[in-house]
Amino acid sequence: xxxxxxxxxxxxxxxxxxxxxxxxxxxxxxxxxxxxxxxxxxxxxxxxxxxxxxxxxxxxxxxxxxxxxxxxxxxxxxxxxxxxxxxxxxxxxxxxxxxxxxxxxxxxxxxxxxxxxxxxxxxxxxxxxxxxxxxxxxxxxxxxxxxxxxxxxxxxxxxxxxxxxxxxxxxxxxxxxxxxxxxxxxxxxxxxxxxxxxxxxxxxxxxxxxxxxxxxxxxxxxxxxxxxxxxxxxxxxxxxxxxxxxxxxxxxxxxxxxxxxxxxxxxxxxxxxxxxxxxxxxxxxxxxxxxxxxxxxxxxxxxxxxxxxxxxxxxxxxxxxxxxxxxxxxxxxxxxxxxxxxxxxxxxxxxxxxxxxxxxxxxxxxxxxxxxxxxxxxxxxxxxxxxxxxxxxxxxxxxxxxxxxxxxxxxxxxxxxxxxxxxxxxxxxxxxxxxxxxxxxxxxxxxxxxxxxxxxxxxxxxxxxxxxxxxxxx
Amino acid sequence: xxxxxxxxxxxxxxxxxxxxxxxxxxxxxxxxxxxxxxxxxxxxxxxxxxxxxxxxxxxxxxxxxxxxxxxxxxxxxxxxxxxxxxxxxxxxxxxxxxxxxxxxxxxxxxxxxxxxxxxxxx
Numbered sequence: 001x002x003x004x005x006x007x008x009x010x011x012x013x014x015x016x017x018x019x020x021x022x023x024x025x026x027x028x029x030x031x032x033x034x035x036x037x038x039x040x041x042x043x044x045x046x047x048x049x050x051x052x053x054x055x056x057x058x059x060x061x062x063x064x065x066x067x068x069x070x071x072x073x074x075x076x077x078x079x080x081x082x083x084x085x086x087x088x089x090x091x092x093x094x095x096x097x098x099x100x101x102x103x104x105x106x107x108x109x110x111x112x113x114x115x116x117x118x119x120x121x122x123x124x125x126x127x128x129x130x131x132x133x134x135x136x137x138x139x140x141x142x143x144x145x146x147x148x149x150x151x152x153x154x155x156x157x158x159x160x161x162x163x164x165x166x167x168x169x170x171x172x173x174x175x176x177x178x179x180x181x182x183x184x185x186x187x188x189x190x191x192x193x194x195x196x197x198x199x200x201x202x203x204x205x206x207x208x209x210x211x212x213x214x215x216x217x218x219x220x221x222x223x224x225x226x227x228x229x230x231x232x233x234x235x236x237x238x239x240x241x242x243x244x245x246x247x248x249x250x251x252x253x254x255x256x257x258x259x260x261x262x263x264x265x266x267x268x269x270x271x272x273x274x275x276x277x278x279x280x281x282x283x284x285x286x287x288x289x290x291x292x293x294x295x296x297x298x299x300x301x302x303x304x305x306x307x308x309x310x311x312x313x314x315x316x317x318x319x320x321x322x323x324x325x326x327x328x329x330x331x332x333x334x335x336x337x338x339x340x341x342x343x344x345x346x347x348x349x350x351x352x353x354x355x356x357x358x359x360x361x362x363x364x365x366x367x368x369x370x371x372x373x374x375x376x377x378x379x380x381x382x383x384x385x386x387x388x389x390x391x392x393x394x395x396x397x398x399x400x401x402x403x404x405x406x407x408x409x410x411x412x413x414x415x416x417x418x419x420x421x422x423x424x425x426x427x428x429x430x431x432x433x434x435x436x437x438x439x440x441x442x443x444x445x446x447x448x449x450x451x452x453x454x455x456x457x458x459x460x461x462x463x464x465x466x467x468x469x470x471x472x473x474x
Numbered sequence: 475x476x477x478x479x480x481x482x483x484x485x486x487x488x489x490x491x492x493x494x495x496x497x498x499x500x501x502x503x504x505x506x507x508x509x510x511x512x513x514x515x516x517x518x519x520x521x522x523x524x525x526x527x528x529x530x531x532x533x534x535x536x537x538x539x540x541x542x543x544x545x546x547x548x549x550x551x552x553x554x555x556x557x558x559x560x561x562x563x564x565x566x567x568x569x570x571x572x573x574x575x576x577x578x579x580x581x582x583x584x585x586x587x588x589x590x591x592x593x594x595x596x
Contacts, residue, residue: 462562
């Protein structure tokens with residue numbers, strides 16, 4: 001397929017405006033020295049170009065998308081409709097507070113809902129994504145310790161099953177990451193936790209359920225131990241869809257949390273739209289909150305605010321979509337978690353006679369296949385299975401993560417898939433299993449039906465070509 | 475040619491080759507084969523302090539990024555620029571492709587002999 005620039009023919013274009021019939025006089029200063037590289041192409045050709053690109057992509061609208069820990073669930077259309085209402089869509093962030101009372105009310109209402117869901121006391125909507133929310137939460141923790149004159153706390157504890165963003169956020173916040181081992185059940189090893197807790201502990205970052213899809217049974221003891229050592233507990237809300245409406249992070253000992261509106265609260269992500277990672281906190285962290293909040297019709301800043309995490313109030317239209325979602329689902333919010341857990345267990349149950357499950361127990365919203373024993377026997381890898389799924393019209397699960405499972409395939413069906421879709425995916429997985437043993441090369445050669453076949457990802461990483469080179473003909 | 479039998483090993487899959495008082499450090503054949511095709515290496519700079527049991531840098535493959543733990547405490551006196559340019563050297567020649575050379579060594583983690591390491595990873 002040609003790039004749109006390669007389809008460009010000089011002089012061809014779209015008659016958006018009639019040709020200018022008066023002389024144009026412009027000062028030289030703001031003008032480009034050279035014409036910008038813009039494709040010259042008819043509207044008809046342009047429409048076809050982008051339709052063809054869309055047909056070659058795979059999104060939630062095309063098929064099953066069980067990308068573990070990413071929660072690629074359905075994005076209800078009504079959310080988009082509400083976010084497109086001109087009263088929301090056409091606001092300007094510099095408008096005076098009294099002219100945007102509806103928007104402020106929505107933010108305040110959504111804050112109340114998220115406080116109810118998490119058990120926290122306040123929410124900042126500034127963070128523009130999940131990792132940004134983690135970073136915000138860690139800065140709150142840091143501000144809290146610093147404010148008390150407790151500057152010796154330099155370490156953040158992170159389990160080895162954590163999302164890779166956790167140690168990255170801790171480093172960004174100026175902390176040293178201390179890795180806590182998982183035990184043989186895939187949850188936090190209490191002895192290792194105790195061994196690493198101390199006067200240097202600023203806090204613990206925990207995802208619960210974690211990336212192997214397990215809810216830590218010792219969670220009350222874990223958060224108690226961290227608090228006893230003087231640290232705070234940070235809840236990574238990436239997997240909140242597994243417990244929403246059933247367990248509140250504040251009730252199990254957490255002090256601060258981020259949520260992904262673009263996962264749990266059904267707003268689009270992964271190229272489909274901007275993210276939003278609001279950070280919720282308990283009252284004692286409120287003096288440090290970032291950004292501006294609207295109080296009695298005026299914008300004010302918290303007294304010891306950590307500053308701005310982003311411009312203005314965060315991705316407001318994403319909040320509108322999440323708000324629409326919560327209003328739609330209402331008091332049935334717990335059904336999100338129930339269906340997420342049911343769907344994951346259904347798939348795990350239907351696959352576990354063939355595929356080795358990393359931690360074979362009732363899972364939460366996702367489960368992990370550890371293909372290592374099969375790989376050792378057949379040389380068919382997790383990557384090969386992922387590629388083979390493409391020929392069935394299924395987006396592959398997350399692979400080679402979490403790192404504690406070798407040849408991992410991390411499957412999150414999400415709560416919005418039907419039993420029929422899950423059954424089709426189960427059939428695909430079972431067929432691929434047969435092929436691993438009867439025609440392994442067919443799996444190693446997959447995919448065969450996609451617009452591009454197996455890519456050389458090693459070469460792509462070693463010799464990346466990141467820029468299109470224009471021929472400088474004009 | 476380096477004889478892997480002559481090297482010392484760690485449980486984190488690094489090897490150590492002493493050159494007088496100084497030590498070359500790299501990762502084992504097992505480590506490179508588990509990681510798969512390496513595409514990128516992060517090394518400390520000459521003059522940096524490194525500490526036994528703590529990361530000295532990391533290696534990135536198409537599958538994952540993994541820390542490389544330093545088996546000794548000391549000061550980096552040389553780094554291998556060749557592997558920064560071409561990480562595949564580690565895949566093709568793991569025992570020849572050292573990462574860093576450490577001097578002023580004051581401590582080390584517990585080492586395994588080649589036979590002990592083979593048994594550990596066997």
